[in-house]
Amino acid sequence: MPRGLELLIAQTILQGFDAQYGRFLEVTSGAQQRFEQADWHAVQQAMKNRIHLYDHHVGLVVEQLRCITNGQSTDAAFLLRVKEHYTRLLPDYPRFEIAESFFNSVYCRLFDHRSLTPERLFIFSSQPERRFRTIPRPLAKDFHPDHGWESLLMRVISDLPLRLRWQNKSRDIHYIIRHLTETQGTDNLAESHLQVANELFYRNKAAWLVGKLITPSGTLPFLLPIHQTDDGELFIYLPDDDRRSEHCFWLCAFLFYGLCTAARSAGRVATGNSAR
Structure with a gap:
């Protein structure tokens, strides 16, 4: 040669x-x-x-x-x-x-x-x-419950780039707060905050909001799957059984790792394209 x-x-x-x-x-x-x-x-x-x-x-x-x-x-x-x-x-x-x-x-x-x-x-x-x-730009944004978790989640959802209207945004927020309160406790939740990825992930029929729940006792994956009704309205689906919750937990960890890898490799956050 x-x-x-x-x-x-x-x-x-x-x-x-x-x-x-x-x-x-x-x-x-x-x-x-x-x-x-x-x-x-x-x-x-x-x-x-x-x-x-x-x-x-x-x-x-x-x-x-x-x-x-x-x-x-x-x-x-x-x-x-x-x-x-x-x-x-x-x-x-x-x-x-x-x-x-x-x-x-x-x-x-x-x-x-x-x-x-x-x-x-x-x-x-x-x-x-x-x-x-080395991360070229911030991958996520922090949200603190200075005015309560309802206000925090309203800011998170309102920041999303989706153009479809929500079926019932307040209902979904209350579901999320109830779930967090049941799993984390009121006192622990009051001292916690969210770190949410700047971009949505699209996989199958859902848009996934991915982030981390940072609590005094540790950090947990945070994942909200956003779906559409037959009328084209958005809603957040929260699993109500342990098996689906476990699946979402591991999917969340996978997606957030994917975001970090995509951002490092591409030199920027992949615009909602990392996992679809």
Whole structure:
């Protein structure tokens, strides 16, 4: 293999990821509109498109690499140099975590999941830990119950970007307060506050308000699934059994982690597009 080919291969993989990510943002940018129009068929199609996009672009890059190398076999030293060049492209790259995963996908496709060693793949990130702690802009906004929880929740809901009208906003707020009071207690709740993600997540037929309930005794995930009636009015659904509550708890943790990862990787908060 001629010298310098390693850098070309590394650049080709990263450019392929950029193309995939750009198309991903195009698909997900319509999430709020699909939700507000109750276009559930389009929601499912967008989900399929996102999955297909990743697989499609991995395949495109693999074909490009086979053309670049003329189908010649590569030795271990060559592959290590490719990874080394790829790593050097990432220090100023905002989506480094996802780019490393894309590299792994291309490698696995090229070599049929053979020789999967830490030296050849990004098992752990190549970037220093400080990059994981650096957030380019605030991910969330704090809400304190200075005038009570009813006022707090009214501010939270009124800040949402949704354009549909609410079926009964006051009713939903009272349901939330009742649930919080039952689970946290009046005194504990009075000393607690909310931290709410700046963006909604859209998944299936719901828009998810995601945040954290910060109490004197600890921090808990906070999740409100917003649905539509058949008349196109918004309402908040609160699960009334332990199994669904547990499901919401873990989904909340997953979504909030997804928001943090998306914001770090994209260099900004993904505009309601991280999980749909």
